[in-house]
Amino acid sequence: MLYRELANRLQTLIDDEVYPPGVALPGVRKLSQQHKVSVSTAVNACQELERRGLLQAKPRSGYFVCQAATKHKPPRIRTVSKTPKPVSGQERVLQLVQAANNPEMVNLGTAIPAADFLPVNVIEKAFRQVWREQRRRCVGYEFPPGAPELRTHIARHLASLQCRVNPEQVLITNSCQESIAIALKQVTQPGDIVVLESPTYYGLLQVVEQLGLKALEIPTDPTEGLSLGALELALESWPVAACVFVPSFSNPLGTCLSDERKQQLLRLLEKHNVPLVEDDIYGELPLSGPRPRPVKSWDTQGLVYYCSSSSKTLAAGLRVGWLVPGKNIQRAEYLQFINTVSVNTPAQLALAEVLDKSRYQRLIRGMCSDYSLAVxxxxxxxxxLFPPDTRISRPAGGFVLWVELPGKINTTERLQAAMEAGVSFAPGSLFSATGKFANCLRINCAVKWDARVERGLLTLAKLLTA
Known part of the structure; x- marks a missing residue:
């Protein structure tokens, strides 16, 4: 698209320090004249660079180059195996997430936002209200498909994103990951091939491993996202049973497919009749600009299985997620029932109470601003602090960074020493079925910034340089 072409040209000028850190870009009208594009194209290009973390908008002052914008390059695109692979070794993740419970540990390893980023008081008030007003209901089961009022609010929210969903099509689950597992159980059998981004969230690899599936990785551009050309080749070469993607703010790269590319993705999957399990857990968290539409919003054939939860926006401890199955809600309900019988009733009702209030969108806007500053x-x-020539992602949303270190540093080998020194991170090999990305790591930015975090980063930098 034209605005992306302009954004790429401006990024080159920023990288070459034609516009150094702290300097204001020409106004959008001036840019439109210089580059012979419309004002709206210039605005969209600046917003795209803001999403990439290169520009910062200042009210009534224009767009300024961020201080760190020219200090690093984005991670490189990696070649991937062209054959499906079974997934193994994901039990290492447990050690990493257990570290998050250690109050002495600087938690840079798990994508769990610190309580300071979350509306704790709002959640507490909602729980008090539902216990006061619905205490008898709170002590009982809320069997699948879940609390009707919560399903109604989720359906209304999805409708605001142009998704054609009614409450009867919404299933409440214990997490986004459980939603993904249920969706995959509906459309796959052990031994089937599923397509994933590379790198991809290790939780998706855990589900693939648990279900006995094979993973086929598709290279992902750190700025543009999933390679649709590589996906098309994979679909033509292999009997793919399903795709599992994070189209809006992928984990760990933070990329977001444009609306145009999301529609191209859906058309490609429709052509091959391959279902998409869409993980939209970060969709509410753009670092700038509007909330992107899910792929589900263009789905007219029930091919997209939409999965999300409240863990990144309201509270991870609520353990409430949701699934909009593509075609068979009854089968999904049964699978959820045999997994865990029901989802925590007070948590469902408290979440419904929060979503019922008009302040929800205001809470999300404040959170996005906080995450943007943290990133x-x-x-x-x-x-x-990190070694020279370190490459760092420019996430468009969410709150994690993907870091590529120079040389042959193996982050998995350095993890134990880092944890013994009181700081955790997620080594890159966890994000690939084939153990790639050995010299990469993911960092959680949503931490309470204090002297401990500064010391932890300094310690980590020394360990990764040694």
Whole structure:
């Protein structure tokens, strides 16, 4: 698209320090004249660079180059195996997530936002209200498909994103990951091939491993996202049973497919009649600009299985997720029932109470602003402390960074020493079925910034340099 072409040209000028850190870009009208595009194209290009973490908008002042914008390059695209592979070794993740419970550990390893980023008081008030008003209901089961009022609010929210969903099509689950597992159980059998981004969230690999599936990885551009050309080749070469993607703010790269590319993705899957399990857990968290539409919003054939939860926006401890199955809600309900019988009733009702209030969108906007500042701060510190030639992602949403280290540093080998020194991170090999990305790591930016975090980053930088 034209605005992306302009954004790429401006990024080159920023990388070459034609526009150095702290300097204002020409106004959008001036840019439109210089580059012979419309004002709206210039605005969209600046917003795209803002999503990439290169520009910061200042009210009534224009767009300014971020301080860390020219200090690093994005991670490189990696070649991937062209054959499906079974997944193994994901039990290492448990050690990593257990570290999050250690109050002495600087938690950079798990994508769990610190309580300071979450509306704790709002959640507490909602729980008090549902226990006061519905205490008898709170002590009982809320069998699948879940609390009617919560399903109604989720359906209304999806309708605001142009998804054609009614409450009867919404299933409440214990998490986004459980939603993904249920969706895959509906459309696959052990031994089937599923397509994943590369790198991909290790939780998706855990589900694939648990279900006895084979993973076929598709290279992902750190800026543009999933390679649709590589996906088309995979669909033509292999009997793919399903795709599992994070189209809006992927984990760990933070990329977001444009609306145009999301529609191209859906058309490609429709052509081959391959279902998409869409993980939209970060969709609510753009670092700038509007909330992107899910792929589900263009789905007219029931091919998209939509999965999300409240863990990144309201509270991970609620353990409430949801699934909009493509075609068979009854089968999905049964699978959820045999998995865990029901989802925590007070948590469902409390979440419904929060979603019922008009302040929800205001809460999300405040959270996005906080995450944006946290990501920018982490990029700045990592670019200063880590080895020269370190490459850092420019996430468009969410709150994690993907870092590629120079040389042959193996982050898995350095993890134990880092944890013994009181700081955790997620080594890159966890994000691939074939153990690629050995010199990469993912960092959680949503931490309460204090002297401990500064010391932890300094310690980590020394361990990764040694």
């Amino acid at each position: 920018a701060r982490m990029i700045d510190r990592v670019s200063q």
